[in-house]
Amino acid sequence: xxxxxxxxxxxxxxxxxAPFEPVLTAAMGQADSWTMAxxxxxxxxxxxxxxxxxxxxxxxxxxxxxxxxxGRGGAGFPAGIKWGGTRSNPAPRYLVVNADESEPGSFANxxxxxxxxxxxxEGMIICSFAVEINTAYIYIRGExxxxxxxxxxxxxxxxxxxxxxxxIFGSGYDLDIHVxxxxxxxxxxxxxALMESLEGKRGQPRTRPPHPFQVGGGVFGRPSxxxxxxTLMCAPHIINRGAEWFAAIGSPNxxxxxxxxxxxxxxxxxxxxxxxxxxxxxxxFGADFGQGVPDGRTVKAVSPGALASPMISGEMLDVxxxxxxxxxxxxxxxxxxxxxxxxxxxWCMVELLTRTEQFFAHESCGKxxxxxxxxxWVADILGRIAAGGGQEKDLQLLxxxxxxxxxxxxxxxxxxxxxxxAAGPVLSAIPLxxxxxxxxxxxxxxxxxxxxxxx
Amino acid sequence: xxxxxxLAACDRAPAVQVNLRYHGPVRAEDVDRFLQHTQAFNxxxxxxxxxxxxxxxxxxxASAAVPGSPAAAKESSAS
Numbered sequence: 001x002x003x004x005x006x007x008x009x010x011x012x013x014x015x016x017x018a019p020f021e022p023v024l025t026a027a028m029g030q031a032d033s034w035t036m037a038x039x040x041x042x043x044x045x046x047x048x049x050x051x052x053x054x055x056x057x058x059x060x061x062x063x064x065x066x067x068x069x070x071g072r073g074g075a076g077f078p079a080g081i082k083w084g085g086t087r088s089n090p091a092p093r094y095l096v097v098n099a100d101e102s103e104p105g106s107f108a109n110x111x112x113x114x115x116x117x118x119x120x121x122e123g124m125i126i127c128s129f130a131v132e133i134n135t136a137y138i139y140i141r142g143e144x145x146x147x148x149x150x151x152x153x154x155x156x157x158x159x160x161x162x163x164x165x166x167x168i169f170g171s172g173y174d175l176d177i178h179v180x181x182x183x184x185x186x187x188x189x190x191x192x193a194l195m196e197s198l199e200g201k202r203g204q205p206r207t208r209p210p211h212p213f214q215v216g217g218g219v220f221g222r223p224s225x226x227x228x229x230x231t232l233m234c235a236p237h238i239i240n241r242g243a244e245w246f247a248a249i250g251s252p253n254x255x256x257x258x259x260x261x262x263x264x265x266x267x268x269x270x271x272x273x274x275x276x277x278x279x280x281x282x283x284x285f286g287a288d289f290g291q292g293v294p295d296g297r298t299v300k301a302v303s304p305g306a307l308a309s310p311m312i313s314g315e316m317l318d319v320x321x322x323x324x325x326x327x328x329x330x331x332x333x334x335x336x337x338x339x340x341x342x343x344x345x346x347w348c349m350v351e352l353l354t355r356t357e358q359f360f361a362h363e364s365c366g367k368x369x370x371x372x373x374x375x376x377w378v379a380d381i382l383g384r385i386a387a388g389g390g391q392e393k394d395l396q397l398l399x400x401x402x403x404x405x406x407x408x409x410x411x412x413x414x415x416x417x418x419x420x421x422a423a424g425p426v427l428s429a430i431p432l433x434x435x436x437x438x439x440x441x442x443x444x445x446x447x448x449x450x451x452x453x454x455x
Numbered sequence: 456x457x458x459x460x461x462l463a464a465c466d467r468a469p470a471v472q473v474n475l476r477y478h479g480p481v482r483a484e485d486v487d488r489f490l491q492h493t494q495a496f497n498x499x500x501x502x503x504x505x506x507x508x509x510x511x512x513x514x515x516x517a518s519a520a521v522p523g524s525p526a527a528a529k530e531s532s533a534s
Contacts, residue, residue, distance in 0.1 A: 104461040111466070143462055145475040186461070263465030270466045339465070359460055 020249070022273040023237050023257050024230065028115045034150055036157040039118040045163055047236030048125040052169045055239075057087060060130035064235065066243035070254045073098055073228030074305070074336040076323035082225060086213040087131045089223035095128050095136035096198065096212075096219055096226045099151075100182055100189035102141050104359060105306030106339030108259040109229040111271045113140075113147050116233070117154035121177065123232030125163065126239055128175050131225055135176050139194050142183045151179045186363035190416040191226040193365065195219040204367045205416035228337065230259055250275030251322040258338055260321065265297065265344035266290035277322040280304060284317065284342055297344035301433070305336030307356055308421030310408060310428035314345075327408070333428070334408060348448040349433040350440050353425055354382040360422035371419035374405040378426060390441035395430060402426035456490070 027033035027042065039045070051060050065080025086093055097120070101109040113120060124136050140148050155177050158164040166174050180198055187193045188203040191212055197203035198219055210217030218224025234256055238246050247255045258276045262283050263269040268291045272283065284290045284299065293299055299314035304326055310333040312319070319331050326335045343352060361375040378401050381394055406413055406420035407427050413419065430437055439447040464470035467479030473489045481489075 101463050102461060105465060107463040107465050110463045141463070143459075143472065143475070146477065261465065263468065269468070341465075362460065 020257070020275055024112060024119070024233050024259050025115060025271060025273045028111070028271070033115050034117050034154065036118060036154070036161060039116070043240075044118055044236075045122055045161075047239035048122045048129075048163065049169050051126045051239050052129050052171050052173055057130045057132055060126060060239070061087065063243045064130070064238055067234075067238045067246040068243075068253075068255050069231065069234050069238065069246065070323060071228055072230035072234075072258070072337060074334070076254060076335075079227065079231055079234075082213060082227070083127060083131050086218075086223045086225045089213060089215055091132060092135070092222050093131055093133045094219050094222055094224040095124060095131065095133045096191075096195060096224055097124060097136065097138040097229060097232060098189065098191065098194060098226055099138050099140040099144075099147070099229050100194060101144075101229075101337070102186040102189050102363075103306040103308060103337060103339060105263060105303060105341040106261060106337045107263075108261045108271050108338060110144060110147055111261075112233060112259055113229060114150055117150050118158070119233045119236060120151075120229055121154055121158050121163070123235035124177060125168065125175060126235040127225060127227065127232055129173060133225070134174050135178070137198055137219070138177065138179045139188070139198055140179065140181055141188075142181045145181075148179060148181050155179060185365070186359075187365045187416065187418055190418065193416065194226070195224070202365075204365045207415060230337075251277035251320065251325070254323045258321075260289075261339045262290045262342065263339070264342040265293050265299075265346075266342050267292055267294050277320045277325065279317075280319050280321055280340065281317040283321065283340060290342070293342065293344050295344075297346060299342055300345045300347055301343045301349065301352075301429070303341040303343075303425070304331075305334045306339035306341060307359060308417075308424065309333045309336055310424040311432065312428070313432050332408060333424070346448060348440075348446050348450045349429050349436040350382065350386050350446065351448075351450045353429045354379070354386045356425050357382050357422060360418065364418060364422075368414035368416075368419065370405045371414050371422065374401055374419065375422045377401055378405075378422065385437070385440050386446070388440075388444040390437075390444065392438075392441050394441060395434075395437055398426055399430060 032038045061080055061084045064083060069079040070076040071079055099109055099113065128136050138151055162168060164175055164177055168175055182188050182197060185203050188197045190205050192206040193203040212218045212224045212226050215223055249255050249257055254276050256276055257273055259271055259273050260278060260283055261271050266284060272289050282289060285292045301311045301313055303309050303311050312331055312333055316331060319326055321335060323335050326333050357379040361379040364371045364375045366372045378398060381398055384390060385394055402423040405423040407423040408420065410417050410420050436447055459472060462470055462472055464477050464479055469481055470477060470479030471481050471489060
């Protein structure tokens with residue numbers, strides 16, 4: 001006689017996932033968080049000490065590669081591969097930190113550096129040691145004088161502690177850090193224009209190849225790592241807690257803690273740290289994040305990657321904010337540095353797009369024809385439409401012009417992506433919000449009774 | 456008074472920058488107060504502290520050469 005086996009006991013319930021603990025902005029809001037004493041008290045510089053005293057460059061690069069850290073400045077290039085590639089080219093090499101952050105909508109780096117400049121310095125020490133670099137530069141936008149002073153103060157404290165200079169942490173390794181101020185150009189956030197500016201020349205992008213990691217492509221002609229502030233701030237945590245810990249946070253393809261900024265028509269604009277892949281809806285409406293749109297309004301449009309990203313409509317809020325998910329259809333946009341801007345239904349997209357294109361026209365460095373001519377032409381046509389002089393054929397003309405300038409994925413018709421960034425909003429806003437544009441060209445008035453204040 | 460495109464201060468918008476110091480969010484009524492301060496423009500002198508602005512006050516602005524760095528060595532040997 002056969003016996004049916006007894007039913008298996010129910011599986012024990014899965015423990016709830018551990019709540020996310022901020023690491024990059026853990027000290028935000030605490031008094032004196034930018035001082036050496038405060039940072040050391042929280043275990044600061046242990047990662048750098050461990051790296052410099054007990055690890056080899058190869059080991060550090062392997063850990064960072066295994067962590068799957070991807071650049072946080074917008075391109076999302078794997079950091080470990082960049083560091084390894086640079087190290088494979090001859091010395092002397094340099095590290096350049098991109099603290100330019102001139103993208104409208106992006107302010108995460110500013111807040112992170114004000115809160116925790118030492119975390120950036122520690123990340124720079126780890127990267128420099130791994131790539132065998134002895135001189136590093138921080139390029140910070142000129143307008144951020146306060147941030148510059150905070151960094152200079154932090155660098156001074158690090159020298160005093162022996163964490164910078166000759167024989168850091170009592171080892172035989174030397175490292176100097178220079179803090180350099182920019183002078184107000186958005187294009188100098190592009191890595192090659194940044195390097196030109198750092199070298200004292202006019203900030204215009206270079207032809208690539210050679211790429212920054214190669215001889216002739218970096219700063220002063222030497223192989224260079226150019227990394228965003230947030231990318232480097234992840235490094236101490238990877239060294240301290242390991243690659244697996246980092247790779248398990250957030251989206252598997254681009255993991256780690258991410259500092260998101262949300263601004264515009266939200267109740268609580270600000271900087272919020274969350275695992276990579278936070279749903280956009282959560283960032284806008286979540287109680288821990290933006291807390292919704294004020295005055296009972298609805299979301300009309302969102303720029304998920306600050307001004308440079310193609311816009312998405314209020315119906316597309318279920319996208320996850322990671323580098324790869326936003327690029328996929330139907331969103332076809334980019335995350336950039338994670339500065340999300342929310343526009344409610346009081347906005348007219350003609351006004352919004354006009355201001356956007358005026359920004360890019362102002363910031364175009366003028367080197368490449370599609371950008372130099374296109375940005376101004378598009379801004380002028382939009383200004384004319386906003387002022388009541390639009391014609392039906394203008395809309396197709398705008399789409400054609402923007403198409404010539406570029407778009408996503410980068411068309412590479414120009415030496416840098418400013419042209420693509422200027423094209424993206426046009427190519428997305430006109431199809432998504434065609435009724436605003438058609439109203440303007442038909443009625444020669446604004447459907448939302450907005451008046452464009454000329455910049 | 457100039458229109459500024461982007462100050463990376465969206466969390467404090469509407470924001471102004473007076474003598475390179477950020478203030479925000481500001482109201483239209485605050486304009487006169489800012490304009491009075493700019494009449495005493497001096498880059499070396501920090502603006503009066505504003506609640507919510509973090510960071511060490513009164514840091515010297517002009518120096519970028521940190522002690523021990525090659526630039527500082529050049530500065531001290533030149534003087």
